[in-house]
Amino acid sequence: MARLSKPLWASEISKVIGGILEGKDVEVRGIAPLNLAQEGDISFAWGSSLKRDMLVSKASVLVVPERIKCLGISKTLIRVRDPRRALALFLKRFFKTEHSLPPGVHELAFVEEDVSLGSEVRVGPFAYLGKGVSIGARTIIYPFVFIGKDVKIGEDCVIYPMVSIREGTEIGNRVVIHSGAVIGSDGYGFIPEERGIEKIPQVGIVVIEDEVEIGANVTIDRATIGETRIGRGTKIDNLVQIAHNVIIGENVLIAALCGIAGSARIGNGVMMGGQAGVSDHVDVGDKSVVAGRSGITKNIPPGSFVSGFPAINHREGLKIWALIRRLPELFERVKELERRGRDGETKDDSKKR
Amino acid sequence: MARLSKPLWASEISKVIGGILEGKDVEVRGIAPLNLAQEGDISFAWGSSLKRDMLVSKASVLVVPERIKCLGISKTLIRVRDPRRALALFLKRFFKTEHSLPPGVHELAFVEEDVSLGSEVRVGPFAYLGKGVSIGARTIIYPFVFIGKDVKIGEDCVIYPMVSIREGTEIGNRVVIHSGAVIGSDGYGFIPEERGIEKIPQVGIVVIEDEVEIGANVTIDRATIGETRIGRGTKIDNLVQIAHNVIIGENVLIAALCGIAGSARIGNGVMMGGQAGVSDHVDVGDKSVVAGRSGITKNIPPGSFVSGFPAINHREGLKIWALIRRLPELFERVKELERRGRDGETKDDSKKR
């Protein structure tokens, strides 16, 4: 589906992705998934339906796992240790994301006073840069981006359309923020009083470290006081909520629709599946794995693997779930025991007579 | 609450919605729910609290199910087979959604080179149309819409404010996209490496077929390679996440806050309740019903009705849930059996003595 900017030989590609070429060297003009590929395309194949899909694919070149048997396939093959990694290498080498904004600050952008812009910054039409904003070299600001007062953004960042970055936010280098994300909105801090619910002013900030990627329509609230922090290299999927004063470590992966409540801490290298939740003030230890849809209500130690709600050790959870499905059987067995008990009693009773 | 553009006779309305008029013909000036209706209003009544609500409603005309008894109600009635369908008919006939944008491209819209616009297209102020964009006849682009490079949009679409449509997206005819939706953001593709987490460039696209409706703040990611596809007639509620390479069939209904993980396939005619989730690479068979808050972790065959997490057959789930609530009783019963067992043993022991 995706065209290469110029055709490549299979042998060139094989070299780049560290593979072994099998079959004749052919020209590759594009890349597509197995099922959508046409002649001239390369496809990367892994996973359970691989063999079935390979047989019907029209791709000219297949990148496959080292040891797989490819009987009945007469295509050019490139054997690699890990086709998914090979795909990443291939795409990074041959498909650079093009940002279609011209260099410089567009005349339809709105730029307040005291704004500092690094070299080669690109700012699209209908972008808003508030007073005291500073933006590092080569950073790209798409149309419809709001950047509030005194926000600092580092170098080589990409801020996609419809992103709001509220006042005082600090963003590192090589950060990517996808459309619709809201950074630095007020934390949800309220106190119920007799005359109604009182707001606690939220005067802290959000700090986003280098190489973080933030998905579409994510919300990250500013701290009440102090900071909400997203650690270096962390990648957040779409529609995730990060509440005030949350501290997220480095290289964390958080899948879509997760919610992290106020003041929770997520350790380094944690992986969270989709729609999971973490209660407020809870610590999730480094390198823990949180299965999708888990609800974490208590601190969990480093290296945990938890699931379910309330989240418990995943292995225990699986065992318990298997037993839950056997509840109909268990009720039957207990009923049978009771029946026998009664029969026994009846016998005993008969003896008494 | 909603005024008709001009008053209608109950008899006219009855004809349009295929009903039978009962009582005297009166003039109708507006429509409102039973509890908010005033004199001159028509109300459509169904559901469990219908009879109670009818008695207190001030509506002048009630549209009711064919066979319902309406003792003590002296209003004009229109009897129909299905009041909800009748309401849809009534609203479609007498209330056209008005889009308050003037015809043509507003002078405050930003339109790049090589843009192709069909006849009667309306583009609001502060809209951004990138290079190579093509928009079909009569499509309406509200203010604050970002349309990236080479996006194709068909005829008679409505794109509400704050929608981001990233480069290369293909959208069919009669598609409605509500505010804040993000179409074509990067898929969440990362590989953990020793030096940190590496991004897999996402070079595929999103394809949205005819008559799809996409809710507010929905996110639909572009494919890694190939396409993420939303099938004809599918309706997606607010705040839903559709990950990269997901394929959604035709006439699917997906309620709010659902998450569909990467490469999952949702068959034709599937219905998903709110806050449900589907794991990556999972198939949901045609015409399946997925209850709200289900978490689907394995393929499910066509025509399934599943619920719970992990999702199982709904009937089995109900049975198991009933037994779970009886666990306190079961523990008691087992304790009682054990007590009897011990008493028995004690007796036996006493005999031995």
Next chain:
Amino acid sequence: MARLSKPLWASEISKVIGGILEGKDVEVRGIAPLNLAQEGDISFAWGSSLKRDMLVSKASVLVVPERIKCLGISKTLIRVRDPRRALALFLKRFFKTEHSLPPGVHELAFVEEDVSLGSEVRVGPFAYLGKGVSIGARTIIYPFVFIGKDVKIGEDCVIYPMVSIREGTEIGNRVVIHSGAVIGSDGYGFIPEERGIEKIPQVGIVVIEDEVEIGANVTIDRATIGETRIGRGTKIDNLVQIAHNVIIGENVLIAALCGIAGSARIGNGVMMGGQAGVSDHVDVGDKSVVAGRSGITKNIPPGSFVSGFPAINHREGLKIWALIRRLPELFERVKELERRGRDGETKDDSKKR
């Protein structure tokens, strides 16, 4: 972290927050959380890790609970009944949220005909005000806000960037709407017909009463007919979905990622934890507490405390959950009873021989 506009004496602060000063009166220049505070900062301390954190904090002044023992701490203390309330008081008194928009309507805002603006309204560049819009005194409209036809907004409101307010919406006084929220998008009303799925036009409105606060990327759909209503003083966290015709009472707290389905009613003073859901047409009684991740499928009476899915009384839920974790034990115990039963039978059998 947050600087005061001018230094304050600890004794002044103590007076404002109704505390008792202990130790020497010092000058305070800013506020920070215990762990981030520097000399010259004040910190407010409560919660479980308070004592540990106090010992290492560099803050010059600590606000602490009345009766706590502070052995080994030589800082200036301010003792108060409730440090969290004291923090709210302090922040409200000394940190006014500054909105960096100049007074008046910016020349780059787009204002349609028949717009009525109260005194001291501020409208930023790139804001869109549709025909017939009315905005009350001192209300602030940030850049990139879409306000549709005939929308009414009261006095002293703040509408942050990227908010869409669709036609006909009515908003009271002192309402705050955070970035990316969508108010008045079409309700999700569809009827499956043979030829496909038919849309029910959504012609109702959204009404938001005084002092409501709406989080980032929240979606609130217009009613099919009639209204969707958010009651006075209610505070909604980020990424919450409120469906068509929902009625939410006064002073309700709804945490992030909750979903309220069509026509549900949430009573006054209800508190909902994150990621909870309420099914359509369900009533949640006044002052009920809904634990995070609950799924409410049936009406619940006023004053309930529910959790789990399907949601049940929280106390029953805790008990049942404890028993679920003991299922492995229960299965063992039943197995043991069965074994004994069999041994008994065997004995009996042997007697028969």
